Amino acid sequence: MIENTRDMLGRTGLIPVDEALRILLHHLQHHTPETETIPLAEALDRVLAAPVLSPEDLPAHARSTMDGFAVRATDTFGTSESMPGYLQITGEVRMGEPPKGEVKGGSCFRIATGGLLPDGADAVIMLEHTVPVDDTLIEVVKGLGSGSNIIGKGEDIAKGALALPAGRLLRPQDLGLLAGLGISEVQVTRTVRVGIISTGDEIIPFSETPRAGKIRDINAIALSGLIRRAHARPVDYGIVSDRKEIFMPVLEQAVRENDIVLFSGGSSVGMRDLGEQAITDLGPPGILVHGVALKPGKPVIIGLSNEVPVFGLPGHPVSAMVCFDLFVRPAIDRLSGLSTDLLPEASISARLDRNMNSAAGRRDLIRVQLSRQDDIWTAEPILGKSGSISTLSRAHGYFIIPESSQGVSQGATITVYLYL
Amino acid sequence: MIENTRDMLGRTGLIPVDEALRILLHHLQHHTPETETIPLAEALDRVLAAPVLSPEDLPAHARSTMDGFAVRATDTFGTSESMPGYLQITGEVRMGEPPKGEVKGGSCFRIATGGLLPDGADAVIMLEHTVPVDDTLIEVVKGLGSGSNIIGKGEDIAKGALALPAGRLLRPQDLGLLAGLGISEVQVTRTVRVGIISTGDEIIPFSETPRAGKIRDINAIALSGLIRRAHARPVDYGIVSDRKEIFMPVLEQAVRENDIVLFSGGSSVGMRDLGEQAITDLGPPGILVHGVALKPGKPVIIGLSNEVPVFGLPGHPVSAMVCFDLFVRPAIDRLSGLSTDLLPEASISARLDRNMNSAAGRRDLIRVQLSRQDDIWTAEPILGKSGSISTLSRAHGYFIIPESSQGVSQGATITVYLYL
Numbered sequence: 156m157i158e159n160t161r162d163m164l165g166r167t168g169l170i171p172v173d174e175a176l177r178i179l180l181h182h183l184q185h186h187t188p189e190t191e192t193i194p195l196a197e198a199l200d201r202v203l204a205a206p207v208l209s210p211e212d213l214p215a216h217a218r219s220t221m222d223g224f225a226v227r228a229t230d231t232f233g234t235s236e237s238m239p240g241y242l243q244i245t246g247e248v249r250m251g252e253p254p255k256g257e258v259k260g261g262s263c264f265r266i267a268t269g270g271l272l273p274d275g276a277d278a279v280i281m282l283e284h285t286v287p288v289d290d291t292l293i294e295v296v297k298g299l300g301s302g303s304n305i306i307g308k309g310e311d312i313a314k315g316a317l318a319l320p321a322g323r324l325l326r327p328q329d330l331g332l333l334a335g336l337g338i339s340e341v342q343v344t345r346t347v348r349v350g351i352i353s354t355g356d357e358i359i360p361f362s363e364t365p366r367a368g369k370i371r372d373i374n375a376i377a378l379s380g381l382i383r384r385a386h387a388r389p390v391d392y393g394i395v396s397d398r399k400e401i402f403m404p405v406l407e408q409a410v411r412e413n414d415i416v417l418f419s420g421g422s423s424v425g426m427r428d429l430g431e432q433a434i435t436d437l438g439p440p441g442i443l444v445h446g447v448a449l450k451p452g453k454p455v456i457i458g459l460s461n462e463v464p465v466f467g468l469p470g471h472p473v474s475a476m477v478c479f480d481l482f483v484r485p486a487i488d489r490l491s492g493l494s495t496d497l498l499p500e501a502s503i504s505a506r507l508d509r510n511m512n513s514a515a516g517r518r519d520l521i522r523v524q525l526s527r528q529d530d531i532w533t534a535e536p537i538l539g540k541s542g543s544i545s546t547l548s549r550a551h552g553y554f555i556i557p558e559s560s561q562g563v564s565q566g567a568t569i570t571v572y573l574y575l
Numbered sequence: 576m577i578e579n580t581r582d583m584l585g586r587t588g589l590i591p592v593d594e595a596l597r598i599l600l601h602h603l604q605h606h607t608p609e610t611e612t613i614p615l616a617e618a619l620d621r622v623l624a625a626p627v628l629s630p631e632d633l634p635a636h637a638r639s640t641m642d643g644f645a646v647r648a649t650d651t652f653g654t655s656e657s658m659p660g661y662l663q664i665t666g667e668v669r670m671g672e673p674p675k676g677e678v679k680g681g682s683c684f685r686i687a688t689g690g691l692l693p694d695g696a697d698a699v700i701m702l703e704h705t706v707p708v709d710d711t712l713i714e715v716v717k718g719l720g721s722g723s724n725i726i727g728k729g730e731d732i733a734k735g736a737l738a739l740p741a742g743r744l745l746r747p748q749d750l751g752l753l754a755g756l757g758i759s760e761v762q763v764t765r766t767v768r769v770g771i772i773s774t775g776d777e778i779i780p781f782s783e784t785p786r787a788g789k790i791r792d793i794n795a796i797a798l799s800g801l802i803r804r805a806h807a808r809p810v811d812y813g814i815v816s817d818r819k820e821i822f823m824p825v826l827e828q829a830v831r832e833n834d835i836v837l838f839s840g841g842s843s844v845g846m847r848d849l850g851e852q853a854i855t856d857l858g859p860p861g862i863l864v865h866g867v868a869l870k871p872g873k874p875v876i877i878g879l880s881n882e883v884p885v886f887g888l889p890g891h892p893v894s895a896m897v898c899f900d901l902f903v904r905p906a907i908d909r910l911s912g913l914s915t916d917l918l919p920e921a922s923i924s925a926r927l928d929r930n931m932n933s934a935a936g937r938r939d940l941i942r943v944q945l946s947r948q949d950d951i952w953t954a955e956p957i958l959g960k961s962g963s964i965s966t967l968s969r970a971h972g973y974f975i976i977p978e979s980s981q982g983v984s985q986g987a988t989i990t991v992y993l994y995l
Binding site for chain 2: 195196199213214215216218220249250251252253268269270271306310311312318319326327328329330331332334335336337338339355356357361362363364365366367368369370371372373374376377378379380381383384470472476499501502503504525527532539540543544545547548550551573574575
């Protein structure tokens with residue numbers, strides 16, 4: 156595969172996307188994230204550094220799972236609508252209080268869902284399987300076994316059982332579970348810091364009006380947003396000249412101060428040479444990947460300085476964002492200790508509204524706009540001239556034409572991965 | 576439909592989910608969000624309050640979209656590999672600088688992708704359609720039309736054209752587009768504030784160890800997380816007694832200080848009565864919905880005090896979270912001015928691994944765990960006793976059994992909406 160990949164000018168040496176990612180992640184496999192302990196209330200979207208075991212039995216006492224009466228199950232054996240049994244109501248379980256007294260043979264306590272099972276009782280009969288006779292007596296019209304309609308001590312989660320695995324991104328429901336276990340602090344991995352350098356003498360801050368030939372910096376703010384969405388922290392080093400004596404010290408500083416560094420610049424040959432030279436000069440291992448069989452995003456450079464991944468992203472914003480999704484995001488996930496094995500990607504099925512061609516041996520990511528008629532989604536590829544920024548935000552998602560394919564036909568069903 | 580809905584005890588009066596949501600949103604339809612102007616760098620995940628029109632033509636000058644030579648198209652007419660034309664290289668467009676000089680007949684300028692088209696030229700011939708003769712002369716082996724391989728002034732986006740519509744949630748790529756247009760401040764809607772009250776005398780802070788009958792507050796932290804994920808701001812009023820003289824002043828304060836108020840408490844009849852009474856006492860319009868044909872989540876109360884939606888959520892965390900997704904989230908979106916028309920929900924198709932029954936006239940949301948073999952996702956319903964909190968975080972998503980259905984068979988293909 157690798158030998159056969161050629162870019163559009165017929166040059167060889169481009170690496171397939173999966174191979175580039177494998178090389179990158181292989182170099183990060185022995186990374187151990189630093190950890191910190193933080194209050195649970197601040198832990199949303201952080202990554203668990205260690206498994207959480209339940210510190211106690213839940214529930215701590217058997218509870219009712221129904222509104223009804225706490226009984227001795229043996230007292231209900233053999234009862235039916237035609238042969239009801241009778242039980243004296245001798246008590247009531249009040250919410251938030253331990254039950255007072257004991258359920259003796261022939262008697263029962265009123266109990267609501269969540270109420271603690273009183274001593275003596277071993278089951279709860281549902282309200283609808285009883286008939287009130289008066290305030291102190293019920294008819295029981297159904298027999299039930301011991302343990303019916305209760306949740307036993309430790310049955311929800313036993314002391315020492317795994318509550319959440321290491322590597323879990325803490326979602327709202329995970330915080331709820333930990334709160335339920337009384338865990339008010341969690342050990343999480345340190346937030347990954349990602350340095351961003353915009354480079355190129357033609358790049359100006361977006362707040363300024365460009366003179367002829369200058370262009371505004373789009374990548375820094377777009378990449379910052381993607382980094383935040385990846386639950387990492389962007390650190391912006393501003394716009395730096397692409398003259399090596401100016402660029403190199405800033406790059407070195409960014410590598411010292413961050414876990415990952417991105418630079419993006421013009422797509423000129425000079426800029427590409429600078430990027431390659433700069434990563435080499437940072438020291439070993441140096442360049443891992445230079446050029447990927449990918450459209451858009453072909454000229455991406457992936458390197459490593461000690462343990463810090465350094466990405467030279469294409470200057471074009473769409474290309475830079477595609478390379479972020481394919482390479483930078485997985486690196487952030489790996490360095491944050493996130494376990495991504497089981498997470499399905501957000502996607503929908505749609506019908507492609509025109510033929511799209513691709514080159515064999517290259518992966519194409521085609522951005523699309525979606526529209527729905529009845530329950531059918533239609534995907535319209537977003538085509539725009541290279542450098543067009545108006546297309547930047549029109550996409551609802553993208554689909555993939557894999558290396559093995561030379562195109563997808565109009566009307567084909569495709570999987571569209573969503574930009575949320 | 577409404578007349579025929581019955582809960583499991585045969586009681587009528589439950590409202591279908593869609594009807595409950597329609598009633599709620601109908602009452603919010605005239606709401607106009609407050610707005611504020613903020614720096615673009617802080618605008619990620621905020622909602623645009625007004626359409627953004629392009630303040631300028633982009634590009635401001637015609638640019639090349641290829642690496643090659645800026646030419647007069649007429650000079651290439653009729654050329655081919657067998658009948659090449661010849662052009663003198665009389666200049667070069669340098670990145671970041673306005674072109675110097677003019678392309679005259681029979682001549683051309685070197686130009687890179689993104690370079691400004693020099694005066695006199697009206698097209699760019701790609702490098703690969705030329706053959707270098709020496710440093711000053713090229714062979715042209717393909718004819719091209721005027722405008723080829725350039726993007727004209729204002730062709731990307733014209734001055735005054737719509738760049739982004741009002742109601743857009745600002746994603747990273749949207750910030751990139753706005754930066755490209757030189758827009759450094761945006762008018763967004765004010766972040767929606769959502770007050771949370773946990774109520775019930777049996778509820779204790781999650782950091783404490785419950786005595787018999789007490790349970791830890793799970794809902795406040797889980798709801799806070801959901802509110803943050805909905806790009807709103809949670810305001811926690813802590814745990815408040817369910818005695819009306821204590822509860823009511825806190826509820827009133829929360830209604831004064833927030834755009835939406837949630838309270839959640841025990842599922843006891845007393846608590847339900849208090850919730851209903853409290854919303855009524857807040858003043859008109861009062862209760863909009865009390866009880867929905869939904870599992871889980873049936874006992875939800877939806878009310879309105881002036882313009883502030885007030886939700887009485889079920890005490891059980893899973894039920895509370897389901898009601899959040901179905902009712903609170905759409906209210907947040909509406910009050911924030913978010914346009915949700917075109918956004919597909921994140922979902923995947925999966926095969927259900929067992930039969931699931933439901934009651935006609937009721938909507939069931941069944942949480943599932945997903946697993947993948949080859950390219951097929953299998954969904955396993957998460958079943959747990961009522962009140963079980965260990966199930967809280969096991970779900971990857973949920974599927975819906977609609978009101979019109981009494982169940983879904985094993986092996987059926989279902990749409991699983993993802994918890995991300």
